[in-house]
Amino acid sequence: MLLHLRRAASTKHPRGFAPPSAEELGELRERVQEFARREIPETVASRTDRENEFPVELWKRLGNAGIGLSYAAHSQLCVNQLSLNGSMEQKQRLLPGLVSGDKVGALAMSEHSAGSDVVSMRTTAKATDGGWILNGTKMWITNGPDADYIVVYAKTDTQAGSRGITAFIVEKTFSGFSCMRKLDKLGMRGSNTGELVFDNVFVPRDNLLGKVNEGVRVLMEGLDLERLVLSAGPLG
Numbered sequence: 001m002l003l004h005l006r007r008a009a010s011t012k013h014p015r016g017f018a019p020p021s022a023e024e025l026g027e028l029r030e031r032v033q034e035f036a037r038r039e040i041p042e043t044v045a046s047r048t049d050r051e052n053e054f055p056v057e058l059w060k061r062l063g064n065a066g067i068g069l070s071y072a073a074h075s076q077l078c079v080n081q082l083s084l085n086g087s088m089e090q091k092q093r094l095l096p097g098l099v100s101g102d103k104v105g106a107l108a109m110s111e112h113s114a115g116s117d118v119v120s121m122r123t124t125a126k127a128t129d130g131g132w133i134l135n136g137t138k139m140w141i142t143n144g145p146d147a148d149y150i151v152v153y154a155k156t157d158t159q160a161g162s163r164g165i166t167a168f169i170v171e172k173t174f175s176g177f178s179c180m181r182k183l184d185k186l187g188m189r190g191s192n193t194g195e196l197v198f199d200n201v202f203v204p205r206d207n208l209l210g211k212v213n214e215g216v217r218v219l220m221e222g223l224d225l226e227r228l229v230l231s232a233g234p235l236g
Ligand SMILES: Cc1cc2nc3c(=O)[nH]c(=O)nc-3n(C[C@H](O)[C@H](O)[C@H](O)COP(=O)(O)OP(=O)(O)OC[C@H]3O[C@@H](n4cnc5c(N)ncnc54)[C@H](O)[C@@H]3O)c2cc1C
Pocket: 073, 077, 106, 107, 108, 109, 110, 112, 114, 115, 116, 117, 139, 140, 141, 142, 143, 188, 193
């Protein structure tokens, strides 16, 4: 009984959620194929593969259809984290632009030497007057080269392991933040992936996401859904 309740509490599905039927899933597949045939003609697909440039003109249409790796990163990795963990002020300030597609979102947890073992990250956030100073780099960040808002994880206590990580919202206009390079990937071309640098980036207190040293809870809560959504890509 307790296990059952715990499972129900950990799901992000709304109360009373009924999983889609096989017919509904078939219909969804058909609609996605129809969208791809109509909106992504061979010329656009081959240009995107060749040049590895995100087709910006498709951004809002991909968003309306709810498909694509860049859209998944925007919606699952950034918007979802803000709606689950943001304060009312943060939601009012950031969500309208993100939901309309006028702003692009990303999430930065991975580093050169911290992938699967993400808790070994080295990016730090030191408390200062009115906020924190971030230093470090993040690797393989989807939408990194384009993002307006990035959910960033950093160590606020380097001695505390998983209990010393905090989530922040970094805005691309913040001084000291930059995308050092866009990666030239073998696959998933056209979905921009970047290496991000935080060089003494001041993050104001208003941009703390959740609580200090409780970033792993924020991170794992998001990963529940993110990994599930993104696993659909490799499965085809
Ligand atoms: C296209 C793309 C987009 C991405 N977008 C983002 C993003 O938006 N934001 C972000 O933060 N990160 C992003 N990432 C990074 C992604 O989260 C990492 O690639 C992932 O966490 C795996 O880390 P890694 O690549 O360092 O692999 P590693 O951790 O080095 O793993 C390599 C292999 O070793 C295996 N392995 C690792 N540890 C163990 C172990 N203890 N025991 C047994 N096997 C093990 C793994 O299963 C894997 O097969 C992206 C990556 C890609 C490829």
